[in-house]
Amino acid sequence: DTAVSQTPKYLVTQMGNDKSIKCEQNLGHDTMYWYKQDSKKFLKIMFSYNNKELIINETVPNRFSPKSPDKAHLNLHINSLELGDSAVYFCASSHGGRGTDTQYFGPGTRLTVL
């Protein structure tokens, strides 16, 4: 069974559209994250939620809105998609919200904006 799962794996869409990526973890973790990996493989945190509460919100355009309906799910909604949003988005989770809590990553969602 997949510990951290994301859907869809691939997402191709037109500029200006609104799309969502879903993430679920079955590890019983309290903290979940969204990362963006660009074409040069650079990985950067976007958001972190602990027990449905936002605890990290990096400098991300407000077109990106995370939503955590429960602590096992963290979805990412993106409005008015732009070409620069093309990237691989990774969801991750950890037991707690400390830096020493190992983060487990999902398989990624490759978003292509045309």
Next chain:
Amino acid sequence: GESVGLHLPTLSVQEGDNSIINCAYSNSASDYFIWYKQESGKGPQFIIDIRSNMDKRQGQRVTVLLNKTVKHLSLQIAATQPGDSAVYFCAESKGGGNKLTFGTGTQLKVEL
């Protein structure tokens, strides 16, 4: 600003040889360091970690060395195997916070 960087973008080694992947960090306040492995088409996978009060930590075929004086971190892989081919990232955090700052990644290629 803080940054975590890698010396070499690509490292090619022969199967069976030892691999050493290096990482430099600039934030002296960083107190926790992690190495992740990312295979093609997959998410990063935790390999090994080390806290700033340690200089060395060993796992199965992997060793992480931390030199706080020069702000340098390395990952050593013994008897490198084809399955070790991947991109390796170092990451750091500080002050107990869960924000990880990742380095730019090193592509390890294992030649048969």
